[in-house]
Amino acid sequence: MSVNAELRAFFDSRQQQIPADIRAVMRRAAQELAASGQAQSALAEGAQAPSFTLPSATGRSVGLDELLADGPVVLTFYRGSWCPYCNIALRSLQQHHDALTAHGARLVAVSPQVPDESLSFAEKNELAFDVLSDVGCDTAKQYGLAFDLPQDLAAVYEGLGIDLHRSNAGHARTLPIPATYVIGQDGLIRWAFVNTDYTSRAEPADILTALDNLS
Numbered sequence: 001m002s003v004n005a006e007l008r009a010f011f012d013s014r015q016q017q018i019p020a021d022i023r024a025v026m027r028r029a030a031q032e033l034a035a036s037g038q039a040q041s042a043l044a045e046g047a048q049a050p051s052f053t054l055p056s057a058t059g060r061s062v063g064l065d066e067l068l069a070d071g072p073v074v075l076t077f078y079r080g081s082w083c084p085y086c087n088i089a090l091r092s093l094q095q096h097h098d099a100l101t102a103h104g105a106r107l108v109a110v111s112p113q114v115p116d117e118s119l120s121f122a123e124k125n126e127l128a129f130d131v132l133s134d135v136g137c138d139t140a141k142q143y144g145l146a147f148d149l150p151q152d153l154a155a156v157y158e159g160l161g162i163d164l165h166r167s168n169a170g171h172a173r174t175l176p177i178p179a180t181y182v183i184g185q186d187g188l189i190r191w192a193f194v195n196t197d198y199t200s201r202a203e204p205a206d207i208l209t210a211l212d213n214l215s
Contacts, residue, residue, distance in 0.1 A: 077110050079178065094127050149174075181193075
């Protein structure tokens with residue numbers, strides 16, 4: 001099953017469990033973000049990838065330049081371990097990790113969560129790749145991905161027990177649009193997937209095709 005088929009199946013089952021008023025808030029926020037045009041203005045294929053150095057889940061500093069020294073980089077931005085769609089997408093990337101590394105690529109995932117939150121998720125899911133903390137979404141901003149949740153949606157998340165203020169170190173409303181980039185060793189973005197719809201993610205097969213095209 002493709003990752004997007006799995007995500008769609010989860011979405012369909014989830015909708016039956018969410019009250020209509022909450023679904024309405026989520027739907028309106030999603031429509032407003034899509035209409036903002038931010039996905040179209042985010043960094044895309046051909047752009048220079050902004051450099052960054054971020055702490056990993058274990059506290060080690062990881063920099064893009066360091067990663068690119070060894071080969072291309074697959075960089076994926078996700079909202080956080082509280083997001084079940086992100087968890088499905090990251091587990092799918094883990095399942096394809098061997099294939100990605102066979103292409104000489106390094107996979108890294110970036111979220112606005114503090115390292116302790118990322119560590120818990122990485123350990124629970126036995127992730128073999130670095131999970132980095134972009135507290136405040138400063139790196140996501142450089143890629144054109146950071147946005148602020150509408151107040152009513154932030155309140156919905158809080159009501160569902162999602163404590164973004166704690167997990168994101170005080171930056172409760174700023175999240176990244178989910179995105180995945182394939183970055184060549186020259187630092188150029190060679191392939192990009194950016195979608196304001198957090199229930200849709202880059203297919204690992206498409207990432208592998210992009211890596212094939214690098215050579």
